[in-house]
Amino acid sequence: MARQSIEPSRDPADYAFAHRLRTRFAETDAMGVIHHAAYLAYLEEARVAYLRAIGHPYDEVRAADPGGDTGSSGADSGNGRDFAVLEASVQYRKPLRFDDEVEVALVIGAIKGTTFQIAYLLTVDGEVRATAVTVHGCVDSRGRASRLPSWVGEAFAS
Amino acid sequence: MARQSIEPSRDPADYAFAHRLRTRFAETDAMGVIHHAAYLAYLEEARVAYLRAIGHPYDEVRAADPGGDTGSSGADSGNGRDFAVLEASVQYRKPLRFDDEVEVALVIGAIKGTTFQIAYLLTVDGEVRATAVTVHGCVDSRGRASRLPSWVGEAFAS
Amino acid sequence: MARQSIEPSRDPADYAFAHRLRTRFAETDAMGVIHHAAYLAYLEEARVAYLRAIGHPYDEVRAADPGGDTGSSGADSGNGRDFAVLEASVQYRKPLRFDDEVEVALVIGAIKGTTFQIAYLLTVDGEVRATAVTVHGCVDSRGRASRLPSWVGEAFAS
Amino acid sequence: MARQSIEPSRDPADYAFAHRLRTRFAETDAMGVIHHAAYLAYLEEARVAYLRAIGHPYDEVRAADPGGDTGSSGADSGNGRDFAVLEASVQYRKPLRFDDEVEVALVIGAIKGTTFQIAYLLTVDGEVRATAVTVHGCVDSRGRASRLPSWVGEAFAS
Numbered sequence: 001m002a003r004q005s006i007e008p009s010r011d012p013a014d015y016a017f018a019h020r021l022r023t024r025f026a027e028t029d030a031m032g033v034i035h036h037a038a039y040l041a042y043l044e045e046a047r048v049a050y051l052r053a054i055g056h057p058y059d060e061v062r063a064a065d066p067g068g069d070t071g072s073s074g075a076d077s078g079n080g081r082d083f084a085v086l087e088a089s090v091q092y093r094k095p096l097r098f099d100d101e102v103e104v105a106l107v108i109g110a111i112k113g114t115t116f117q118i119a120y121l122l123t124v125d126g127e128v129r130a131t132a133v134t135v136h137g138c139v140d141s142r143g144r145a146s147r148l149p150s151w152v153g154e155a156f157a158s
Numbered sequence: 159m160a161r162q163s164i165e166p167s168r169d170p171a172d173y174a175f176a177h178r179l180r181t182r183f184a185e186t187d188a189m190g191v192i193h194h195a196a197y198l199a200y201l202e203e204a205r206v207a208y209l210r211a212i213g214h215p216y217d218e219v220r221a222a223d224p225g226g227d228t229g230s231s232g233a234d235s236g237n238g239r240d241f242a243v244l245e246a247s248v249q250y251r252k253p254l255r256f257d258d259e260v261e262v263a264l265v266i267g268a269i270k271g272t273t274f275q276i277a278y279l280l281t282v283d284g285e286v287r288a289t290a291v292t293v294h295g296c297v298d299s300r301g302r303a304s305r306l307p308s309w310v311g312e313a314f315a316s
Numbered sequence: 317m318a319r320q321s322i323e324p325s326r327d328p329a330d331y332a333f334a335h336r337l338r339t340r341f342a343e344t345d346a347m348g349v350i351h352h353a354a355y356l357a358y359l360e361e362a363r364v365a366y367l368r369a370i371g372h373p374y375d376e377v378r379a380a381d382p383g384g385d386t387g388s389s390g391a392d393s394g395n396g397r398d399f400a401v402l403e404a405s406v407q408y409r410k411p412l413r414f415d416d417e418v419e420v421a422l423v424i425g426a427i428k429g430t431t432f433q434i435a436y437l438l439t440v441d442g443e444v445r446a447t448a449v450t451v452h453g454c455v456d457s458r459g460r461a462s463r464l465p466s467w468v469g470e471a472f473a474s
Numbered sequence: 475m476a477r478q479s480i481e482p483s484r485d486p487a488d489y490a491f492a493h494r495l496r497t498r499f500a501e502t503d504a505m506g507v508i509h510h511a512a513y514l515a516y517l518e519e520a521r522v523a524y525l526r527a528i529g530h531p532y533d534e535v536r537a538a539d540p541g542g543d544t545g546s547s548g549a550d551s552g553n554g555r556d557f558a559v560l561e562a563s564v565q566y567r568k569p570l571r572f573d574d575e576v577e578v579a580l581v582i583g584a585i586k587g588t589t590f591q592i593a594y595l596l597t598v599d600g601e602v603r604a605t606a607v608t609v610h611g612c613v614d615s616r617g618r619a620s621r622l623p624s625w626v627g628e629a630f631a632s
Contacts, residue, residue, distance in 0.1 A: 004563075010507065024366060025374070026195055026357040028188035029357045030256055030536075031617075035184055036559040037518075041342040042513035048415065049343060058341070059415045062504075085510040089478075089563030098188055099364065143505075143569065162405075184515040188378075189459075195356035195400040199500040204575065206499060216499070217573045220346075243352040247320075247405030253459065254444075257522065257533045266486065286475060301347075301411065342509055346502035346572055414504055425589055 004087055006109040008119035008131035015121055017053060019046040023100045033095035040088060043120055043132055045105035049084075054155045058083075061149070062152035078123055081146055086115065087135035100124045111153060114138045114145045162245055166266045166277035166289035173263035173279055175211060177204040181258045191253035201278050201290055204262035205241075212313045216241075218306070227310055238250045241274055244273065245293035251286055260283045269311060272296045320403055322425040324435035324447035327410045331421035331437055333369060335362040339416045349411035356404055357443055359436055362420035363399075372398075377465070397462055402431065403451035409444055416440045427469060430454045430461045475615045478561055480583040482593035485527045489579035489595055491527060493520040493528050497574045507569035511589060514562055517606055520578035521557075528629045532557075535623070553573035556621055561591065561609035567602055588612045 002049045012018070027038035062080040096102060103123050110117040120132040140146040170176070184194035209216045220238040254260060261281050268275040278290040298304040328334070337461060343354035367374045380398040411454040419439045426433040436448040486492070501512035525532045536554040570576060577597050584591040594606040614620040 006320055024361055025187060025319055026193055026360055030185060030186035030188070030190045031556050031558070032188045034615075036562060037184055037511050037514035040514065044342055044511075045340055057415065061535075062414075082505050084505070085566055087563070087565045088510060089561070091477075091561045092559055097375075098378075099373065143507075157347075160381065160409075165366050180519075182515055182519055186517055189398050189400070191459075194404060195360075197497055198353035202500055203496075203498055215573065217571075220572075237386070240347050242347070243408055245407045246352060247403070249319075249403045250401055255533075256536075257531065301349075324560070341503060342511055344504035345499060346506045348504045352498055 004089055004117065004133045004135055006117050006119050006133060008091075008133055010121060010128050010131065011091060012103075012105055012123065012126075014107060015119075016104040016107045017046075017050045018103050019049040020101060020103050021045055021114055023096055023098055023102060025098050028098050031095075033097055034100075036090070037090060039090050039092070039096075039130060039132065041087070041103065042059065042104055042122065043090075043106075043118075043134060045081070046106050046120065047118065047134075050106060056149075056155065069143060080141055082139050082141075082143075083136040084139045085134055085141070088132070088136045089134075090130055090132040094130075095147050096122070096124065096129050100129075102129070111148070114147055116148070116152070162247055162275065162291045162293055164275050164277050164291060166249075166291055168279060168286050168289065169222070170263055170279060170281065170284075172265060173176075173277075175204075175208045175259050176263040177207040177218075178259060178261050179203055181254055181256055181260060183256050184268060188255050189253075191255055193256075194248070194250060197248050197250070197254075197280070197288060199274075199289065200220045200260065200262055200280065201246070201248075201264075201292060205265050205276065205292075206277065214307075214309060214313065231281060238299055239307065240297050240299075240301075241294040242297045242301070243292055244295045246290070248288055248290040250288050252280065252288075254287050258287075260287070269306070272305055274306070274310070319456070320405055320433065320449045320451055322433050322435050322449060322450055324407075324437060326438065326444050326447065327439060328421055328437060328442075330417075331435075332423045333366045334419050334421040335360075335365040336417060336419050337361055339412055339414055339418060341414050344414050347411075349413055350416075350439070352408055355406050355408070355412075355438070355446060355448065356418055357404075358418065358438065359404070359434075359450060361405040362422050362436065363434065363450075366422060372465075372467060386473065394456055397465065398455050398457075398459075400455045400459070401450055402453045405450075406446055406448040408446050410446075412438070412440065412445050415468060416445075418445070427464070430463055432464065432468070437473075476488040477608045478609055480492055480591050480593050480607060482565075482595060482607055484595060484605065485604050486577075486579055486582060486595060486597065486600075489593075490553075491520075491524045492577050493577040494575060494577050495519055497570055497572055497576060499572050501609065501627075502572050505569075507571055510555050510564070510566055513566070513570075513596070513606065515603060516576065516578055517562070517580075517592075517608060520580050520594065521592065521608075524580060530623075532624060541607075547565065554614050554615055555623065556615075556617075557610040558613045558617070559608055560611045561565040561584065562606070563608075564604055564606040566604050570596070570598065570602075570603050576603070585622070588621055590622070590626070 029035040105121040122130040187193040280288040345351040360470040501510040578593045596604040
């Protein structure tokens with residue numbers, strides 16, 4: 001199984017893309033801060049925004065991704081793919097609070113076979129709140145490991 | 159569209175089934191109580207427990223429901239059904255708190271065509287915390303209205 | 317107890333404010349649509365955006381609201397308030413899907429004593445997906461009913 | 475900052491406690507499996523069940539924990555504590571599905587100063603679905619690092 005091999009930097013300049021979001025009251029907990037599970041949804045929202053920004057919206061990736069694999073003639077041609085989460089790890093450095101405007105920066109790293117990793121930096125007004133890494137595997141609609149769409153390497157390398 | 163037409167009783171004796179669950183810390187909010195959106199997941203958990211108790215687990219209903227429609231030869235034979243939520247309403251009477259053991263009582267009512275309604279009473283140690291009603295429509299795997307499985311009327315009437 | 321007494325219009329022109337948000341993948345369910353409980357978080361996000369837009373951010377309302385009650389000398393002066401949810405009801409008319417850009421329009425109505433109601437209209441590209449009503453009660457930091465801040469009537473009437 | 479230093483075993487015999495729960499439909503996503511963020515709530519539910527089982531319910535820990543620190547005379551005496559999550563990491567090995575009955579086994583490890591770690595093994599019918607580690611820091615009601623209650627070392631060592 002793939003294992004986290006990259007270490008998220010705390011310098012925003014090391015990231016390729018940044019997405020801004022606002023924490024919700026529904027995501028707070030009785031400690032008065034954002035519950036730690038909500039961060040995983042923030043990482044996902046940033047991934048989705050990134051795919052949209054590079055011209056490969058995740059709903060198209062999931063549906064069929066015709067623009068990404070025009071030469072494909074494999075058994076799964078015409079089928080969509082999911083970037084399943086194989087591993088996720090978050091380091092909570094300073095709590096997020098209700099109504100914080102969070103910048104979620106991310107960068108792709110360690111593309112290997114059917115998997116890739118993403119590092120994240122979460123800041124509020126430039127102050128680090130959390131870092132994270134997710135490891136993803138490309139799977140077809142039946143959940144079987146599938147090679148990465150051809151555009152992934154190019155897009156992620158730029 | 160179906161509209162809520164039943165009124166949830168505050169007397170536990172008026173309910174057909176009761177499911178117990180414990181609130182989670184993840185479901186609290188910064189007001190120190192259970193966030194109001196979590197109640198909808200509690201209602202759903204109770205519905206699922208009820209279907210299991212009457213011998214029609216929801217994953218079977220969704221997968222194929224072979225025991226429910228043996229005579230079916232329609233276009234959707236062999237397909238599962240979902241009990242889509244058409245309407246939900248909750249009255250929050252007294253807050254639920256972290257680690258509360260909640261009894262969610264429910265009773266089916268107002269079966270009409272492809273829809274039915276469920277009334278709920280949420281109590282902790284016999285004290286009313288909330289009442290609720292959900293309105294459901296039976297749909298096939300493509301989301302189209304579908305007649306209720308034959309067992310529904312019988313099961314719900316008992 | 318306060319009860320929903322207003323009926324949400326399906327005409328966007330009847331609403332005072334609109335907030336746009338994008339559904340998350342984390343909010344989908346195995347039916348392939350947005351889970352019905354997520355709508356309550358959308359309504360809340362729109363309420364919070366509205367309070368910010370009219371100059372009374374909810375975190376200030378919760379913290380102390382000094383700008384709202386300068387003349388207050390009551391037992392709870394200097395204390396914050398919460399707009400607790402007393403009742404919520406949603407009518408799901410057409411499913412929301414992953415990555416939909418949703419416009420959540422809202423309008424305040426039926427201010428009575430310490431309570432008020434809000435009607436909502438959720439649309440995607442002008443098409444109605446859901447309507448909703450929430451009933452709120454103003455409470456102090458101990459959860460006791462508290463009179464509405466003076467700015468509420470004025471702000472909501474405009 | 476504390477960092478994960480323990481590796482979760484895949485042998486149930488290595489764990490001190492096991493909690494059973496059932497996945498909810500609300501926790502599924504459009505891939506038809508349990509969304510990866512829900513696992514963090516499962517880990518938390520198991521932690522809370524464990525604290526209850528060893529006689530230190532988390533709501534008492536949070537409220538005051540009088541039985542745990544009778545000799546305390548520090549500035550925070552009489553105040554509760556939280557076991558804040560400093561780090562969480564999950565390895566998803568095989569998807570959980572709707573209505574799965576999950577056994578969440580856990581064991582405490584690496585108690586150091588004000589922090590401790592927990593390893594988790596999630597299985598369904600004996601089959602491994604995920605492993606995880608959380609790192610916790612003991613904090614007082616203001617979020618400042620606070621020494622661990624005296625019962626922690628004893629309880630966790632047994």
